[in-house]
Amino acid sequence: MENKNSKYETVIGLEVHVQLLTKTKAFCACSILFGKEPNTQVCPVCLGLPGVLPVLNKVFFEYALKTAIALNCDIQKIVKFDRKNYYYPDLPKNYQISQYDMPLAYKGKLSVTMDDGQERVIGITRVHLEEDAGKLMHDTALPYSYVDLNRTGTPLLEIVSEPDIRTPEEAYWYLVTLKQIIKYLGVSDCNMEEGSLRCDANISLRRRGETKLGSKVEIKNLNSFKAVRDALLFEEERQEIVLEESKTINKETRLWNAEKCVTRPMRSKEEAEDYRYFPEPDLVPFEIEKDFIEKIRALIPELPEDKMKRFKEQYGFNEKDIKVLTLDREIADYFEKVARLSEDSVNALNWMKGEVMMHLNERAIEINALGLKPENLAEIIKMTKDAIISHSAAKDILRICIDEKKSPREIARERSLEQVSDESAIKKIVLDVIKANQKSVNDYLGGKENALGFLVGQVMKLSKGKANPKLANDLLRAELTRKN
Numbered sequence: 512m513e514n515k516n517s518k519y520e521t522v523i524g525l526e527v528h529v530q531l532l533t534k535t536k537a538f539c540a541c542s543i544l545f546g547k548e549p550n551t552q553v554c555p556v557c558l559g560l561p562g563v564l565p566v567l568n569k570v571f572f573e574y575a576l577k578t579a580i581a582l583n584c585d586i587q588k589i590v591k592f593d594r595k596n597y598y599y600p601d602l603p604k605n606y607q608i609s610q611y612d613m614p615l616a617y618k619g620k621l622s623v624t625m626d627d628g629q630e631r632v633i634g635i636t637r638v639h640l641e642e643d644a645g646k647l648m649h650d651t652a653l654p655y656s657y658v659d660l661n662r663t664g665t666p667l668l669e670i671v672s673e674p675d676i677r678t679p680e681e682a683y684w685y686l687v688t689l690k691q692i693i694k695y696l697g698v699s700d701c702n703m704e705e706g707s708l709r710c711d712a713n714i715s716l717r718r719r720g721e722t723k724l725g726s727k728v729e730i731k732n733l734n735s736f737k738a739v740r741d742a743l744l745f746e747e748e749r750q751e752i753v754l755e756e757s758k759t760i761n762k763e764t765r766l767w768n769a770e771k772c773v774t775r776p777m778r779s780k781e782e783a784e785d786y787r788y789f790p791e792p793d794l795v796p797f798e799i800e801k802d803f804i805e806k807i808r809a810l811i812p813e814l815p816e817d818k819m820k821r822f823k824e825q826y827g828f829n830e831k832d833i834k835v836l837t838l839d840r841e842i843a844d845y846f847e848k849v850a851r852l853s854e855d856s857v858n859a860l861n862w863m864k865g866e867v868m869m870h871l872n873e874r875a876i877e878i879n880a881l882g883l884k885p886e887n888l889a890e891i892i893k894m895t896k897d898a899i900i901s902h903s904a905a906k907d908i909l910r911i912c913i914d915e916k917k918s919p920r921e922i923a924r925e926r927s928l929e930q931v932s933d934e935s936a937i938k939k940i941v942l943d944v945i946k947a948n949q950k951s952v953n954d955y956l957g958g959k960e961n962a963l964g965f966l967v968g969q970v971m972k973l974s975k976g977k978a979n980p981k982l983a984n985d986l987l988r989a990e991l992t993r994k995n
Contacts, residue, residue, distance in 0.1 A: 517751065518718060518719060519750075519754065520677065520716065520719050520721075521677055521679075521715075521716055521743075522676075522677070522714070522715050522716070522724055523674065523677070523681070523712060523713065524671070524672050524674040524675075524676065524713045525671075525676065525682060525685060525686065525710055525739075526669060526670075526671050526672075526710065526711045526712075527672075527686070527689060527708065528643075528668070528669050528708070528709040528710070528711075529578075529667065529670065529699045529701070529707070529708055530543075530643070530666065530699060530707040530708070531570075531571055531574045531575065531667070531668055531699055532697070532698055532699050532700060533570045533571050533574065536557055536568065536642070536665055536666065537565075537567070537568050537641075537642040537664050537665065537666035537667075538556060538565030538566060538567060538608060538642060538664060538794075539556035539557050539565065540554070541553060541556075541557055543662075543666075545705045549648075549657065549659035549661060550658075550659060550660050550661060551661065552661040553660050553661065553663065556664070557642075558604075558660065558663070559604030564793050565608060565791075565793055565794060571640065571666040572590075572640070573807060574666075574668070574696075575615055575638070575640050575668050575698075576615065576616075576804065576807045577696055577698060577807050577810060578638065578692075578696060579615055579619065579638045580804070580807060580808050580811060581692055581696055582620070582635050582638065582692070583620050583621075584616035584617060584618060584635060584638055585616060585618045585619075586616050586799060586804055587613055587616060587617070589613060589796050589797070589798055589799075590613075590615060590796060590799060591610065591612075591613045591790060591791075592608050592640075592790070592791035592794045592796075593608075593609055593610055593611040593612070593788045593789060593791055594606040594607070594608065594788065594789055594790075594791050595607045595609040595611070595641070595786045595788060596786055597786055600656070600658055601644050601645030601647050601659075601663070602645065603645070607641055607643075607644065608791055608794070609640075609641035609642070609669075610640055610641065614637040614639035615638055615639050616638040616639075617638070618634075618635070618636075619635030619638065620632050620633065620634055620635060621633045621635060621685065621688060621689060622688075623684050623685050623688045624688075625681065625684045626684070628830075631681055633672055633673065633675045633681075633685050634673030634675050635671070635672060636673050637669075637670075637671050638668065638670050639669050641669060642663070642664045642666065642667065643662050643663065643664065643665035643666075643667050644663060645659055645660040645662050645663040646658075646659045646660075646662050647659075662706070668699075670689065672685065674713070674724065679739075679741075679744045679747065680740065682712065682739055682740060682743055683736050686710060686736045687736060690708060691838065692814060692815060693708075694839065694840060695812060695814055695815055695840040696811065697840075703734055709733075710733050710736075711729055711730065712729070712730045712739055712743055713727050713728070714727070714730065714747065714750070715728065716747070716750045716760070725750075725760060726760040726761065726762045728750070728761075728763060728764075728765055728774075730742045730764075730765050730766075730774055731766055731767070731777065732767045733767055738767060738769055741767075741769075741772060745773060745774055746774055761776070762779065763776055763779050764777045764778050764779070765777055815837050815840075818837045818843055819833050819834070819837050822836060822843075826850075826856050828860060832864065835863070836860065836864075839877070839878070841878045841879050842863070842878050845863075845878050845885055846859055846860070846863050848885035848886075848889075849862070849863070849888050849889050849892070852885060852889035853888075853889035853890075853892040853893055855896065858892045858896065859888075859889075859892065862888060866906055866909055867888070870883075870909075870913060881913060883913050884912075887912050887918060887919055888909070888912075890918065890919045890920065891905050891908055891912070891919045894920070894923065898979050898981065899923070899929055900919075900928055900929060901980065904923070907928065908922045908923060908926075908928060928977075934986070937970070937974070937978050937982055937983055938990075940970050940973050940983075941970055941986045941990055942990065943973065944966055944970050944973065944987075945966070945987075948965070948966060951965050951966055952966070952991065955991055963987060963991075966987055967980065970983040970987065971983065
């Protein structure tokens with residue numbers, strides 16, 4: 512939450528780079544599989560050799576357009592690419608193909624709901640396409656660095672926010688919301704560990720009431736949303752101290768050191784003129800037809816905000832539970848399948864936010880990799896509801912379903928986990944328990960209700976956990992009532 516007591520107002524803007532989930536690079540046919548041997552996924556085009564010509568990847572463009580529409584952007588009529596010129600060892604062409612004065616889309620907006628329920632609308636300045644650079648690998652034991660050009664030419668989408676963000680917490684939830692939408696669209700896996708989602712943060716401070724922006728500092732090396740929040744918190748405090756000492760904030764790029772929780776100067780901040788942008792001569796500008804835009808719009812699935820509203824109306828769940836179910840599109844779809852097949856949305860919710868989430872967290876995987884079919888979870892819910900298995904046995908069956916990929920009924924039969932609901936068999940055990948535990952019987956008859964729980968436990972023990980607990984309870988009460 513914004514500190515209203517401070518004499519300064521924080522102004523934050525975020526630049527997010529998203530690697531799109533294409534099979535090949537932005538302007539050539541090279542694969543972009545992660546983790547391949549260095550410099551094995553390159554060709555004359557992405558290496559920038561003389562005489563080669565780039566060709567725009569159609570899926571790259573479609574995914575970018577899909578994202579721009581989902582972010583409520585205005586779409587540019589003409590698509591034009593530019594060259595962003597700079598020298599760096601991992602940039603073999605000495606320029607990136609990007610977009611400068613005519614981005615794919617602009618004037619978008621993103622509605623953000625923070626953890627405390629407060630809502631903010633953050634403007635999107637622009638969404639544009641570009642290719643990635645390569646990667647430098649440093650070994651401190653050697654006097655040189657290695658260059659891996661596999662990533663060169665990887666399709667990126669840059670999403671630049673307006674300087675509408677006022678706190679590090681808002682920045683955090685902006686990123687959470689943006690990632691959620693991108694994953695719902697299926698255009699990126701947003702894996703920060705593999706570099707599929709990267710963020711640079713711009714922050715400045717100004718006196719409250721002023722409209723002119725302060726000197727902007729860019730923070731790089733942010734490898735998690737928490738790192739973004741922590742770095743902005745540090746920089747917010749650092750800049751306020753500098754301003755209070757009547758000093759000037761240097762317009763610079765700084766690196767975040769996560770171990771020491773500080774930012775350090777990296778270099779002076781580049782301006783657009785430093786990159787000497789000019790139109791890319793090898794890619795002809797083209798017009799986007801309205802019919803094509805509408806075709807892509809029709810492919811956009813139900814997005815998180817709409818899904819949350821529908822879940823509230825359809826299922827009547829509270830906000831907290833809805834957030835758990837809709838955080839990920841695959842989880843939301845999985846839940847709906849289980850709810851439909853089991854005809855029990857409440858128990859589907861309880862199993863999803865309990866046992867299923869526990870297994871996902873323990874294994875650090877997503878729902879589609881868990882190996883538990885929606886049909887099997889629905890069957891477990893039905894079997895528990897019909898008293899075929901106990902709730903405890905149901906948890907064991909779910910785990911075995913995941914590990915051994917068998918059906919719940921098959922597991923229940925093989926492991927003898929089905930409950931005994933034969934009234935005559937359970938009644939015999941009940942009579943034996945009453946006979947062997949006269950003190951507890953007298954306690955119950957004397958008004959001690961908790962004595963019944965002990966007697967039920969004895970029935971379960973003698974039946975090796977197979978007796979239907981409800982039936983055992985009912986039969987005990989009936990027999991004890993007769994004795995009374």
